[in-house]
Amino acid sequence: MKSIPVSGPLFSGNEIKYVTDCITTSWVSTGKYITKFEKKFARFCNSSYALTTSSGTSSLHLTLLALGIKPGDEVMIPDLTYVSTANAIKYVGATPVFVEVDKDIWSIDPEELEKKITKRTKAIIVVHLYGHPADMDRINSIAKEHKLVVIEDVCQAHGAEYKTKKVGSLSKAGCFSFSGAKIITTGEGGMITSDDNNLIEVCTAMRRNFASKNNNFFHTDIGYNYRLTNIQAALGLAQLERINSLIRVKIRNAMLYDSILKDVVSVQLPTEKSWAKNIYWLYSIVLKKPGLRDKLVEYLSTKGIETRRFFVPMHKLPVYKQKVRFPVTEFLSENGLSLPSGLALTSTDIEFVSSHVKKFLKKHA
Ligand SMILES: Cc1ncc(COP(=O)(O)O)c(C=O)c1O
Structure with missing residues (x-):
């Protein structure tokens, strides 16, 4: 039986050429691809600077450190996100404060x-979930009024736009991930975008153990090894050269799913606000009737169709457990799933997946 993965990369450009160049020249660790990748990524996001890191998690960690977030501070995050958003706040000793999410986006x-917001609130990390941007003007204006710094977690939304501006350029800093399932991947990897030269300089120093510039093993503080390798950057650069066409593939696939599933009343499809460009990183749906999602996941897996459940809310994880109620987050978490959205997906695959979603829902109407 053919298996249809939930996500997956497409290596059809200069990937082999650039990676081979790293190996044949022995520039595997540091090298020219890192700077090239950073410069091109900054241009792509319309940010002044972009800095490679080892992951989305380390991007968030470095950014919070550079902003001086410390024990006693509170940082707001959506309750529905990947655990790294919360963990990065814990790494700096601060407290993540979970917030309910919007039911549409x-x-x-x-x-x-x-x-x-309390006296201890210092920052907000906005997460552009599954490829749709958050409502940045409203969030930025709240932040301005209360003197809070805004960070974007862009791990799932490379290339998405808010009022024609690229996400990652709409706040103090954007934190990206290039792990395997992302629109462009370096295996594992990350990037920080910012217009703040000082923030980027501090992150650069921390990223390489605060080594002094001439690298004579004089370290001015305790830092981290959070660097991306030249081989990873070579892979990233080759994909970044084609990112606009990769995004078009995601959007085209989403439009096909939409056209087949739009009449299914028992399902909430992904939306695109009038001010947004959704890049549909994962085409994600929510079943309106509770209790069916896991059965649908099982049914689809018998047909070779891989899916991904929505995140478990942060407040339900053992380390972050809190007695709070976030009805929207909880409903989405229990009833949401992402359908196959890989870059190598064919129209036939999408028709096959959609027909089985429809068949299942008709039976359970
Ligand atoms: C919303 C979000 N934040 C942070 C991360 C962490 O990125 P990484 O796995 O590269 O550390 C991810 C990864 O999937 C993510 O989806």
Whole structure:
């Protein structure tokens, strides 16, 4: 039986050429591809600077450190996100404060956010979930009023736009991931984008153990090894050269899913607000009738169709357990799933997946 993965990369450009160049020249660790990747990524996001890191998690960690977030501080995040968003706050000793999400776009709800601001709140990490941007103007204006810094977690939304501006350029810093399932991948890897030269300089120093510039093993503070390798950057650069066409593939696939599933009343499809460009990183749906999602996941897996459940809310994880109720987040988490969205997906695959989703829902109407 053919298996249809939930995600997956497409290496059809200069990947082999650039990676081979690293190996044949022995520039595997540091090298020219890192700077090339950073410069091109900054241009792509319309940011002044871009800095490679070892992961999305380390990007978030470095950014919080550079902004001086420390024990006693509170950082707001959506309750529905990948655990790294919360963990990075813990790494710096601060407290993540979970906030309810918006029912349509699934990112932090600005009204709920405002209600949770305290004297200790220092920052907000906005997550552009599954490829749709958060409502940045509203969030930025709340942040301005309360003197909070905004960081974007862009791990799932490379190339998405808010009022024609690229995400990652709409706040103090954007934190990206290039792990295997992302629109472009370096295996594991990350990037920080910012217009703040000082933030990038501090992150650069921390990223290589605060080594002094001439690298004579004089370290001015305790840092980290959070660097991306030249081989990884070579892979990233080759994909970045084609990112616009990769995004077009994601959008085209989403439009095909939409056209087949639009009549299914028992399902909430991904949306695109009038001010947004959704890049549909994972085409994600929510079943309106509770209790069916896991059965659908099982049914689809018998047909070779891989899916991914939505995240478990942060407040339900053992390390972050809290007695709070976030009805929207909880409903999405229990009833949401991502359908196959890999870059190598064919129209026939999408028709096959959609027909089985429809068949299952008709039977369970
Ligand atoms: C929303 C979000 N934040 C952070 C991360 C962490 O990125 P990484 O796995 O590269 O550390 C991910 C990874 O999938 C993510 O989806």
